[in-house]
Amino acid sequence: MTKQIILLFLVFLMLSCDSNNHIRTYHLPKIHHTNNETFQTKSQKPQLSGFTWEKPDSWIPSQGSSMRIASFDVPFSTGMGDLSVMELGGDGGGLVANVNRWRGQIGLEPLEESEIRAQAQPGESKIGPYEIFQLINDSNSDTAMLTAILPMNNSTLYIKLTASKDGIIDLEKDFKTFCSSIKHDTNI
Amino acid sequence: MKLIIKRISHPKIFVYTVIWLMVLTVLGTLAQRNIGLYASQQKYFSSYIIWLGDIIPAPGGRITMVIMLVNLASMLFKHNIWKLKKAGIIIVHLGAVLLFIGSGVTAILSSEGNMVIDEGAQSNYVDDYHNMELAIINTSRENLDEYTVFDQPLLKKGNKLSHESLDFMIEIMEYYNNCKVQRRTEPADIKYKGMMKNFDLVELNLEKENTQNRSGIIYKIENSNLTNDGIYGLILGQSVTQTATINNQNFEFLFRKKRTYLPFSIELLDFKKVLHAGTGIAKSYSSEINLIENGIPRRVLIQMNEPLRHRGYTFFQSSFIEGPEGEATVLAAVKNYGRLFPYISSIVMSIGLFLHLLINLPKLLRKNIIAGKK
DSSP, X not given: OHHHHHHHHHHHXXXXXXXXXXXEEXXXXXXXXXXXXXXXXXXXXXXXXXEEOEEETTOEEOOOOTTEEEXXXXXXXXXXXXXXXXXXXXXXXXXXXXXXXXXXXXXOXXXXXXXXXXXXXXXXXXXXXXXXXXXXXXXXXXXXXXXXXXEOSSEEEEEEEEEOHHHHHHHHHXXXXXXXXXXXXXXX | OHHHXXXXXXXXXXXXXXXXXXXXXXXHHHHHHXXXXXXXXXXXXXXXXXXXXXXXXXXXXXXXXXXXXHHHHHHXXXXXXXXXXXXXXXXXXXXXXXXXXXXXXXXXXXXXXXXXXXXXXXXXXXXXXXEEEEEEEEOOSSSEEEEEEEEGGGOOTTOEEOOTTOSSEEXXXXXXXXXXEEEOSSOOOTTBOGGGGTEEEEEOOOOSSGGGOOOEEEEEEESSOTTTOEEEEEETTOSSOEEEEETTEEEEEEEEEEEEEEEEXXXXXXXXXXXXXXXXXXXXXXXXXXXXXXXXXXXXXXXXXXOEEETTEEEEXXXXXXXXXXXXXXXXXXXXXXXXXXXXXXXXXHHHHHHHHHHHHHHHHHHHHHHXXX
């Protein structure tokens, strides 16, 4: 009888085990899941334009207008933002005109140059310094913007993230990291 | 019973299964070209049944090896084999049985994944290469987060997930092994929540390289409240979690690679990369780490071909990431309970063959002498 039991045991041992099929519960000290995981996987994609960057894997390349160097769908907790990268010749119309145009798009009044410059957050990329502008209209939380202007020798790079107010706040760190990572390879 | 043992221990079974295993190996190798290595392994070697041409059922790798194991093991239950002169054969069979048990243990219990650690940072978990999980995190407590994690086998279409730690139920509506997010062209129904209000998940063909597939799920929350009941979507790598407040409890929903927490931490002190002279091609990489256990750090150097082995895990230097915020090392982490089986079984089988030769040597010599005299 023992022999039969051992034999049956050997058969069922191989067939019945499945360590994956279960539910687990555990407790961990608090962490901010978003920041912890966002840049765990990075990817760098050479662009035809010669620009390269680091972006979270969750950013999904999307089809934008022909003027855009790149477009991404950028997910956040309650929706999806749209990020565009554009290179315009010269100063691309200038800082004041562009910021006020964006402000107008979300229902904000235009500002003087001094006021705009006072709101700029400075950053440093591989190409050079850039400025970030966070544009939020508290009476219209559905659409807000995070924009960066990166002047180069003969052109200006405009990076614009459009999302809800919550999305802009959620994605600010990723946006800054993305802007800081932008490089330009003249060999491409 | 004797008859049963006689039949299932018949040597022909072993011969046929070995031939079938060879066929599977050829089919699996050819299939790699079209479906990739991982999918081919799953289809031909990790399956119980395979479908030839999607019509004819045939034994998969696992069932074939179970048959071989039973065949070899049942040989040991034969009465007439337990004789001194057959000691070598018994030991060879035991070695082969050990080898099959080892492969079963590896197939069922082993895990492999990677750890990505930034310079100066530490990590205590391994992300599986292939398996996913849905983690629901109750973040309402002040100091601790409560995790309820559903593993991939439960994330099948139509499955209803519940647990005593959750006041609501989740129904899996779709599970995609590879998908993309697509913007909706028309406003979504009111039942869609979160990201799904403006976007939908669209299934894609599987990539050959499994790590390039991007899994996603669409799930429905039920029995929570009117505000949160609805259909949600999550995709692998989504940087920001889906959140919901249900019965005054805050929850976050994460769809991610299956995560295994380690009883120790690894801190990356320094990552070094040596390039071939005049090129951008890496010659070698190494990670100087602190292995922190019970608060006590131990300095270890992990480099190519010199992994760290600790508590059943083996950490190999696998890759690295260069980012704007510095370097990060990628360590492949493997836990294989059956690691020693091939070594032990090879030694056992070698001993068995040697013993069998020794036992039969006088007989062989006698035969030779007689043949010589003739």
